[in-house]
Amino acid sequence: MSKKSVPAASDTETRATSEHAPDLRLWLRMLACTNLIENHVRSRLRAEFDITLPRFDLMSQLERSPQGLKMGELSKRMMVTGGNVTGITDQLVGEGLVVREDSPKDRRAYLVKLTPEGRRSFRKMADSHEKWILELFSGMDEGQRGQLYGLLAALKTSASRVTGKK
Amino acid sequence: MSKKSVPAASDTETRATSEHAPDLRLWLRMLACTNLIENHVRSRLRAEFDITLPRFDLMSQLERSPQGLKMGELSKRMMVTGGNVTGITDQLVGEGLVVREDSPKDRRAYLVKLTPEGRRSFRKMADSHEKWILELFSGMDEGQRGQLYGLLAALKTSASRVTGKK
């Protein structure tokens, strides 16, 4: 059993690398997957519809809430800051895809809604978008995808306990 | 059994929402998890070490490659564009945490390396960083984490086939 001959990590120079905790590797892998997919989607949205991912994302939130959403709601759902939502909304308003309506209940707030053109435009893009996602996940079988879905629920719960955010 | 009174989705106005393909939901959940964790790490890095996530990330790549990395290598590993790496590197050079050395093999290229101070600084941050990740994943048991790790490998393979990127 010849052990003992391992480098022995000289006092000063210190061992090399890849002694990462498994959790760290797990996180880095997850991040890599997400970036891979996100970058792909971003570039296809740009190439085929000349739109940015954040704008698409905002429209997507609105499509699910036809009654309109307040800026703060959008901010929460998109997981970005309020100031950021202001900018993205400005752009979409300029393109006629979205409107800011005064909230009847609260004069501080707006209700942001898709315009008819915004709705039309979004539906066309959403079809393609969904196909791209399908394609990206198509190398996993049904069972794997189901498992992954469940594990991510567990991760969300675990992380939320730490971050405080629901 | 009074059914029948459900909205019945009039011809034009069109049904509501949540008729998303399971894969789309899976992707959105994954994205939510990643954003949750990434935002948390970003804000702790800022609060406790006054550094940005991209700078930390770049330093982390260099720490694993003591021989130095070319700008293009950094770009690939960080999954961002070359122009972006130029900017982040400039900042780190300005802070004395990193140096650009001329590549002996190729006069177009640099070898970016951590300075001794950069190395010191990174090690301190990396310890905390790893603890944060551990904590965020701590609500999952060993088996779950292992499963997730495996499934992400499958996803990476699946997505890579589409994106072309290795």
Next chain:
DNA sequence: ATGAAAATATCGACGCCTAAAATATCAAAA
């Protein structure tokens, strides 16, 4: 050797994103 094509990095313009401060409104207590 030469000239075309590919690789390496930077730059400029623009949009996303954050944190912190400013503005305006609301709600509730003094």
Next chain:
DNA sequence: TTTTGATATTTTAGGCGTCGATATTTTCAT
């Protein structure tokens, strides 16, 4: 009421990120 504190949004300053263009160097087929 008027103050106080919380909520909703915008603004500002600065860093990150993309794309496309440029300059330099290398590579490789002629």
